Amino acid sequence: MSEDLIKIRDLKVHYRTGRRLFGSGSDVRAVDGVSLDIRRGETLGLVGESGCGKSTLGRAILRLTEPTSGSISYDGEDLLSLSGGEMRRRRKRLQMIFQDPYASLDPRMTVGQIIAEPIRTFESVSRRDAESRVTRLMETVGLSPKFIRRYPHEFSGGQRQRIGIARALAVEPEFLVADEPISALDVSIQAQILNLLQDLRAEQRLTYLFISHDLRAVRHISDRIAVMYLGRVVELADARDLYDDPLMPYTQALISALPVPDPKVEARRERITLKGEIPSPLDPPEGCHFHTRCPYAVESCKRSTPQLVEIKPRHFAACSRIGPGTPDIRSV
């Protein structure tokens, strides 16, 4: 298989909260020991409930949020040991697409200025050259170049997201973190943006980390999918494999919640309803984070933290009750 572009090892991002005048507050463990490899040219989908740390993980990879510990190796180089200035130069290769296309564009700049900003930051180009590159980029993402002097508030959500994508592509990056790029858009526009992202990946040989809570969108675009729960990756598999044969009870519940577009099947569909709320990342449960809601939890789940293990070929799960010999938790 192809080489790994990014290797994340035991990455932790903890936020300090509730700091008082005296004494320290407690930590929010947004990302709590994640290890992931992202292969060159693939799309890795990252799914999970809101608040599970998936956006924080995406930002931490780009060091927009400073990780607390762990390592991120990008193309063989440790990103976390770079100085601010060195990291700034690496940003040419790692870009990001944001969730909210209304908030991620500066309202006082024209579309041309927004897309040209990364170009002007990294390269000394003439105004004319920058403009012609912006024009090409706008065509690439399906925007008419005649709108180059317009302002973001004059566009629809889908068009703004295209502007955001054009800005991310402006310096020809290799790796894109797409942080819920379609969740703020209408369903009809979502498909357009997904298809645009897929076409761009093929044309420009991009690698994506596609973060979303929309399981269908993730299945549509991803080669592999990682499932996060309370700051940890609990399952990682090829996209098809994950949907056809989810191993973790949490993943099973997620996938069983997806409606099926066939009334007969939908009527007979068996749904796994998880009891309780997602615990607070301020005070996550001991042992396996999922044991408070897991229908199969036993006493040992409260004590030992399961590691991500290859249960089946290329299919990893973090559950101490299943193993290569006993992959089906329902029969354990």
Added chain:
Amino acid sequence: MNELPKTGKVEKGASLWRDAWQRLLKNRLAVFGLVVLILMSTAVIVGPAIIEWTTGYTYDFIPDDPTLYRSMPPSAAHWMGTDDAGRDIFARVLQGGRISLLVGIISTAVSLIVGVTYGSIAGYLGGRIDNVMMRIVDILYAIPYILIVIVLLAVFGSSNSPAWIKWLAATVGGEGNQGLSQIILLFFALGLVSWLTMARVVRGQVLSLKNQDFILAARATGVRVPGIIFRHIIPNTLGPVIVYATLTVPSVMLTEAFLSYLGLGVQPPYASWGSLANDGIKNLAIYPWQLIFPGLTMALTLFSLNFLGDGLRDALDPQTRKF
């Protein structure tokens, strides 16, 4: 997008500034205020020279035989009458307008520079520095500002003014110009007490801006900190800052009038609208025009500034924008 025709013509977008300008022009009161202010500024700039050229009157011209000219009612020769020293009130009102408007503008500029710098530093750095800086503002807020100004004017006023103010006065108006250094001191004293709210306004803006996605996007695309502050943060704080500055001008002018009325501000032979009103009130029962004309001129200007400020707030603030 598919539905957009691909033509070669580049369409000019409507910037937020131009949008705001269009909205401002639809606001009749704001346009009235703007026109009055433009006329008033023109009048106080060129007016005194024209009066002097046509009639020979200046703000401190006292006729050779003043008894004949004292406290005359408005006439063709003296549009606003004369004061109790025989000086032309129209010339004095225009000259006083220079001082009053300058006090408003310069003090607001001082408060703008101090307030925007202070507020954006506190807001951008955040944390403990922000805490300390804003507590200082809170403490200063608790002291009545008029008291600070009075103390400043009393301590540094007239002959005790600091060397740099004397130097400034000497450069502008010639050696030993006591009245002028008093006015300059007034500019700075008023500016230094009116930056507090400006600092709070700016800090609040910066706080809400620095966590916006477009700031994160700028960081993600490798923009340096100065670029983020000057290209992204400051242009986006400008709207509320302009509005607040426009509303600071009349409040500073009013404070100046109040101080001059108390005899602490502008000293004769210089005049401001406040000191003219102070002179006029002594003769209110007999020669009412000595108070009415300076008072009306000042009221008109203050109204206009407030109308313009309110109009700007409606035009620039998206929350109160009417679609």
